[in-house]
Amino acid sequence: MPQLRIALAQLNNHVGDISANADLVVEWCRRADEAGADLVLLPEMVLTGYPVEDLALRQSFVAASRLSVERLASRLEAAGLGDLTAVVGYLDRTDETHSLKSGAAKPQNKAAVLHKGTVVCSYAKHHLPNYGVFDEYRYFRPGNELHVVRVRGVDVGVVICEDLWQDGGPVAAAGEAGVGLLAVVNASPYERNKDDFRGELVARRAREAGATLAYVNLVGGQDELVFDGDSIISDSRGTIIARGPQFAEDLLVADLELPAGLEVPPGSDGTGPSGMIISHHVLSTTAAPERAPIEPKVTERLSDLGEVYAALVLGLGDYCRKNGIQRVYLGLSGGIDSTLTAAIACDAIGADNVYGLSNPSAYSSEHSKSDAAELAERTGLHFSTVPIAPIVDAFHQGLDIDGIAAENLQARIRGVIWMAESNQHGPSIVLACGNKSELAVGYSTIYGDAVGGYAPLKDVSKTYVWKLAAWRNEEAVRRGETPPIPENTISKEPSAELRPGQKDTDSLPPYEILDAILDDYVEGDKGRADLVAQGFDPDLVDRVMRMVDRAEYKRRQYPPGTKISFKAFGRDRRLPITNGWREGR
Numbered sequence: 001m002p003q004l005r006i007a008l009a010q011l012n013n014h015v016g017d018i019s020a021n022a023d024l025v026v027e028w029c030r031r032a033d034e035a036g037a038d039l040v041l042l043p044e045m046v047l048t049g050y051p052v053e054d055l056a057l058r059q060s061f062v063a064a065s066r067l068s069v070e071r072l073a074s075r076l077e078a079a080g081l082g083d084l085t086a087v088v089g090y091l092d093r094t095d096e097t098h099s100l101k102s103g104a105a106k107p108q109n110k111a112a113v114l115h116k117g118t119v120v121c122s123y124a125k126h127h128l129p130n131y132g133v134f135d136e137y138r139y140f141r142p143g144n145e146l147h148v149v150r151v152r153g154v155d156v157g158v159v160i161c162e163d164l165w166q167d168g169g170p171v172a173a174a175g176e177a178g179v180g181l182l183a184v185v186n187a188s189p190y191e192r193n194k195d196d197f198r199g200e201l202v203a204r205r206a207r208e209a210g211a212t213l214a215y216v217n218l219v220g221g222q223d224e225l226v227f228d229g230d231s232i233i234s235d236s237r238g239t240i241i242a243r244g245p246q247f248a249e250d251l252l253v254a255d256l257e258l259p260a261g262l263e264v265p266p267g268s269d270g271t272g273p274s275g276m277i278i279s280h281h282v283l284s285t286t287a288a289p290e291r292a293p294i295e296p297k298v299t300e301r302l303s304d305l306g307e308v309y310a311a312l313v314l315g316l317g318d319y320c321r322k323n324g325i326q327r328v329y330l331g332l333s334g335g336i337d338s339t340l341t342a343a344i345a346c347d348a349i350g351a352d353n354v355y356g357l358s359n360p361s362a363y364s365s366e367h368s369k370s371d372a373a374e375l376a377e378r379t380g381l382h383f384s385t386v387p388i389a390p391i392v393d394a395f396h397q398g399l400d401i402d403g404i405a406a407e408n409l410q411a412r413i414r415g416v417i418w419m420a421e422s423n424q425h426g427p428s429i430v431l432a433c434g435n436k437s438e439l440a441v442g443y444s445t446i447y448g449d450a451v452g453g454y455a456p457l458k459d460v461s462k463t464y465v466w467k468l469a470a471w472r473n474e475e476a477v478r479r480g481e482t483p484p485i486p487e488n489t490i491s492k493e494p495s496a497e498l499r500p501g502q503k504d505t506d507s508l509p510p511y512e513i514l515d516a517i518l519d520d521y522v523e524g525d526k527g528r529a530d531l532v533a534q535g536f537d538p539d540l541v542d543r544v545m546r547m548v549d550r551a552e553y554k555r556r557q558y559p560p561g562t563k564i565s566f567k568a569f570g571r572d573r574r575l576p577i578t579n580g581w582r583e584g585r
């Protein structure tokens, strides 16, 4: 059986920066070549980044992507990497003469096969995901052909991401065509438990196709999405034989013993058993040289809490790095949300770039100040205190307000202070510290503690915030480091401290109950009858549903934050703000 050395380049690119991404591709191809690879797979749309959103509608962007892939082929050849076969994702349009208004003029999400200075063929994704965070029907025209390339005598079928998730189509056709290897290039965003699902999917499709399957995934943060890498190789029996790290760049290299391709006349095209047009391309048939075999690695999985924490760190870190943001400012109340946000920020961009502000009011407890100071001591972040009581008093001299209006004034004054610091010492942003539970029920002050450029905990429920905080401290102990989060911050009862003795439970049900209802209402999209049938108190269900529905306007104005759940607020859950639909009340 011919031996093929494959390299999966799970890299972190930059949406829109085609020229820098092309440089990255060359660099990773060089690394693959140095590792002796015959074939290197790069992630879906590696040249443009993913998702490009409405950049896909700009002809200039599509043309630049297309030109870049052609130049890349000659660049690789000129760099002495022409013998390597590279699968490179990009955006293409082949029918630019058609009317822009017609769907036929839409570009395609493609993967080009580059070899010996040419673009040998280019596969267009068949299945376009159009659910959750994906809008691919808005942008792309689906493909209808399959390409099979022969590398070192092995037939390799190339498909793109969602093609793997759907039954039938190009994956089934590749199996029927008898490929030895199915190469799948991906940009599959992280969400909790998705890695388990992906692992099973890859193994199942490999068994169904009767072929070894190599799955390469992107790494890095892109606005609200974070890509976790976690590239996988499964043999044709469904055994995972190699797996890359999560949330880190890596070149995963493996030697594969694969069956020789069947007799296909060079360059012959035809219709496969499932009726799909299949084009064959013979690139190389010579056997691999004698070389010391590489033992493929199977990287250990992170724990559930560990992977969520890593996602939040990478999401915030890449948002800052890719947008030229050097520092972050945030209000430190000594509470669990701002403390965990600060710990994530320190891990993402370094404590020396994190500026925490304590802004005590007349109602602030002593522990709110001492716990915030202790956090600074433990992490090494910059810490300063700007009391707001005199500013609040000055406002009250000119304003006749009380109750919630007066409470919100305090939160807004803090927001003004954080933004002023950020403006003064930029390039920097303010971090909003709200969590998913608060965001769901509108428990934050708009233009107050809701100000900011990024919200790391936006998709993390309050009960999970506590778990993550405990996990981060345990992790520090395991590594022999100082746990960042003060014990009192984890154990004390949450309070907004906007009036004397205020507790979150004055306005909200206990978070364990609230989060259970929110899980079903927000993530599960269940209706009132289902929630009541599950045993939740009907009055409480009504109250929570009302709070969630009414807070849509607040969520729309909230900063972006990393998606970690099946359904995050934002692109994943799109509801009208002006909405008269009410159930049972």
Ligand SMILES: Nc1ncnc2c1ncn2[C@@H]1O[C@H](COP(=O)(O)OP(=O)(O)OC[C@H]2O[C@@H]([n+]3cccc(C(=O)O)c3)[C@H](O)[C@@H]2O)[C@@H](O)[C@H]1O
Pocket: 404, 407, 408, 411, 434, 438, 442, 443, 444, 445, 446, 447, 448, 449, 495, 496, 498, 504, 507, 553
């Ligand atoms: N449909 C709509 N579209 C656009 N804007 C709309 C709107 N409905 C109201 N508004 C505007 O929004 C205002 C009400 O929102 P907002 O000013 O935020 O005030 P509001 O939601 O009434 O009060 C803030 C709540 O959050 C709690 N809080 C505040 C700060 C921190 C924390 C915490 O623990 O983290 C909790 C606080 O205890 C209080 O219960 C209205 O006065 C109006 O101006």
Ligand SMILES: Nc1ncnc2c1ncn2[C@@H]1O[C@H](COP(=O)(O)OP(=O)(O)OP(=O)(O)O)[C@@H](O)[C@H]1O
Pocket: 330, 331, 332, 333, 334, 335, 336, 337, 338, 339, 357, 358, 359, 360, 361, 364, 368, 414, 433, 434, 438, 449, 494, 495, 496, 497
């Ligand atoms: N005294 C304070 N000094 C600085 N920032 C504050 C102060 N109080 C509140 N904040 C900011 O406002 C946000 C909302 O805090 P609040 O205490 O009202 O509710 P919370 O959701 O329980 O948050 P936390 O758990 O961080 O206290 C905090 O996360 C913090 O960023």
Ligand SMILES: NC(=O)CC[C@H](N)C(=O)O
Pocket: 044, 129, 134, 160, 161, 162, 163, 165, 186, 187, 188, 189
């Ligand atoms: N880019 C894609 O096609 C992603 C869709 C796919 N179901 C995933 O999340 O992995």
